[in-house]
Amino acid sequence: HLKNFLKHFKLSVSFRREIVMKAKKIAATGLAAAMSMAVLAGCGPKSEVATTTTVTIAFDTDMSSMDNSVATDGSSFSMQMMGLSGLLALDESGTPVPDLAESYDVSDDGLTYTFHLKKDAQWSNGTPITANDVVYSWHRLVSPTLASEYAFILDTMHVVNAADVIAGKKDAKELGVEAVDDHTVKVSLSLPCSFLPSLMAFPPLFPLNEEYVTSQGDQYALSPENMIYSGQYVMTDWKQGNEYTFEKNDKYVNADEAKDKADTVVFKFIQDTQAAMLSYQNGDIDAVKLQGEQVDQYSSQEGFTNRLQGYLWYLSINFNNPVLQNANLRTALSYAVDREAIAKDVLKDGSVAARGFVPSEFATGPDGKDYVDTADTLTEYDPDKAAEYYKKAVAELGKDVSFTLLFEDTEASKSVAENLQAQLQKNCPGLTVTLDQKPKKTRLQLMISHDYDIGLTRWGPDYADPQSFMDLVTTTSTYNQGSYSNSAYDALIAKAETGEDAANAEARWKDFQEAEKILVQQDHGVIPIYQNGGAMMINPKVSGIRFHSGGVDDYRWMVVSQ
Numbered sequence: 001h002l003k004n005f006l007k008h009f010k011l012s013v014s015f016r017r018e019i020v021m022k023a024k025k026i027a028a029t030g031l032a033a034a035m036s037m038a039v040l041a042g043c044g045p046k047s048e049v050a051t052t053t054t055v056t057i058a059f060d061t062d063m064s065s066m067d068n069s070v071a072t073d074g075s076s077f078s079m080q081m082m083g084l085s086g087l088l089a090l091d092e093s094g095t096p097v098p099d100l101a102e103s104y105d106v107s108d109d110g111l112t113y114t115f116h117l118k119k120d121a122q123w124s125n126g127t128p129i130t131a132n133d134v135v136y137s138w139h140r141l142v143s144p145t146l147a148s149e150y151a152f153i154l155d156t157m158h159v160v161n162a163a164d165v166i167a168g169k170k171d172a173k174e175l176g177v178e179a180v181d182d183h184t185v186k187v188s189l190s191l192p193c194s195f196l197p198s199l200m201a202f203p204p205l206f207p208l209n210e211e212y213v214t215s216q217g218d219q220y221a222l223s224p225e226n227m228i229y230s231g232q233y234v235m236t237d238w239k240q241g242n243e244y245t246f247e248k249n250d251k252y253v254n255a256d257e258a259k260d261k262a263d264t265v266v267f268k269f270i271q272d273t274q275a276a277m278l279s280y281q282n283g284d285i286d287a288v289k290l291q292g293e294q295v296d297q298y299s300s301q302e303g304f305t306n307r308l309q310g311y312l313w314y315l316s317i318n319f320n321n322p323v324l325q326n327a328n329l330r331t332a333l334s335y336a337v338d339r340e341a342i343a344k345d346v347l348k349d350g351s352v353a354a355r356g357f358v359p360s361e362f363a364t365g366p367d368g369k370d371y372v373d374t375a376d377t378l379t380e381y382d383p384d385k386a387a388e389y390y391k392k393a394v395a396e397l398g399k400d401v402s403f404t405l406l407f408e409d410t411e412a413s414k415s416v417a418e419n420l421q422a423q424l425q426k427n428c429p430g431l432t433v434t435l436d437q438k439p440k441k442t443r444l445q446l447m448i449s450h451d452y453d454i455g456l457t458r459w460g461p462d463y464a465d466p467q468s469f470m471d472l473v474t475t476t477s478t479y480n481q482g483s484y485s486n487s488a489y490d491a492l493i494a495k496a497e498t499g500e501d502a503a504n505a506e507a508r509w510k511d512f513q514e515a516e517k518i519l520v521q522q523d524h525g526v527i528p529i530y531q532n533g534g535a536m537m538i539n540p541k542v543s544g545i546r547f548h549s550g551g552v553d554d555y556r557w558m559v560v561s562q
Helices: 002-006 013-042 074-083 131-141 152-156 162-166 210-219 273-281 293-298 327-335 339-347 383-397 411-427 440-448 467-473 487-497 505-522
Strands: 054-059 088-090 096-098 101-106 112-117 177-181 184-188 233-239 243-248 264-269 287-289 308-317 402-408 432-438 454-459 526-533 536-538
Touching: 054 273, 074 233, 074 243, 074 264, 096 101, 131 152, 131 177, 131 184, 131 210, 152 162, 152 467, 273 287, 273 293, 327 383, 327 411, 327 526, 339 411, 339 526, 383 411, 402 411, 402 440, 411 432, 411 454, 411 526, 432 440, 440 454, 454 467, 467 487, 467 505, 487 505, 505 526
Parallel strands: 054 264, 054 287, 402 432, 402 454
Antiparallel strands: 088 096, 101 112, 112 184, 177 184, 233 243, 243 264, 287 536, 308 454, 308 526
């Protein structure tokens, strides 16, 4: 039959003969294997066949780096958490619980944290995980040579001398982290930091094996073969821009507790949401995000889930562009955006209009209320005001304005960018907005180098406190990609974080809210757009994904029911 089938193709006789011969060999091998299995099955007492479980997750943004001192995006952090562990982890409710550390102590004044590592914790190569691995990782993170974009996190935590070490003014040895002995880490702070335990579950602060990392040099974390693991899984396959595979790590210190978790986890990078959903329906994918019309289409089906994520999407204004320094122009742009329409009519995935720069259902204040519920609504849609302020801007600038809107190549970003273009040009008559779509990694690089006009970007909080957002746009922040600067804003943030209100929870909250008014309502230094919804289809047989609005989504704890 194969011979006859091949005759229909314009292939040489010799090539057709070669295909047939190979097919025969494959068939013979398969038959022999099947017979061997049958013989084995029929011999001796019957035994249970061990079953393995695999879960496949679809991501619409690719992983950028497996180096936890370098990465800045959620996809990378989620994958790093598969193979690396922190001193603590976040449970289902977001509460810090032991992971590599068995316990920790806090001094009465809140300035000293002492972590006690599990003595049987080891790396995937069998070497012990020690306190020095924590010290080395933190030293590497703040190294001016590495210039990590997350170096600031140690200063945010008020680790002693962090700012001076990052600036190159002091040696890393003076950083407030110390290996008291092989299994004890002491962290010294200049001010109390209530969210420090939560940050111990954040990948940039995870321990690293100094001997291994230095031996790999610039090849470290570029492939599964150039990595060492401390977590629940090890990476076994890496197809850049396609898929990433993780399998159980038998040397993980909590391996016994993880016995019932998925044996293999595969992350697939699929930007086309229709293609991803088709794979889900075919049983090839177990979890996939929904967008647009898909939400209405599948919301009544088993496996549908929706949540409000902590990601806040906003327009980052590049103040290095003289035209965008015009206050009336930025005011016009903010009034011109119908955020409700973008959330409900464009995205349709549970996203909500941004009321300010800090998202909803994210941080609880000292009064027990959501931060956003006690703050003013700082955004407003008003086409008439948009046209009025744009006219003022044109009069001051002497001409109509044109700029380029940079966005990444996901379906959601493309839809939002196109809608923004239409709204801005309609509500600011004479304005020209040119769209510039780039892969996420390229978009980030362009924004970091300040090579853009306005960028549609997002921030996902690293911990459940407004500071995670407010720190982004201080004058000296490494994440202040638009170079926004306001001394009154900086003063309020400093007052809340390191000044007279740092230890006063209520006063600190008010400082953040006043600063947010300056940023969003007065200066329009950033233009908040929407807060991400989390509509998904998840295989009903899969449970245990830990979604965190104030941290990294965690896929290490998935269980597959039979």
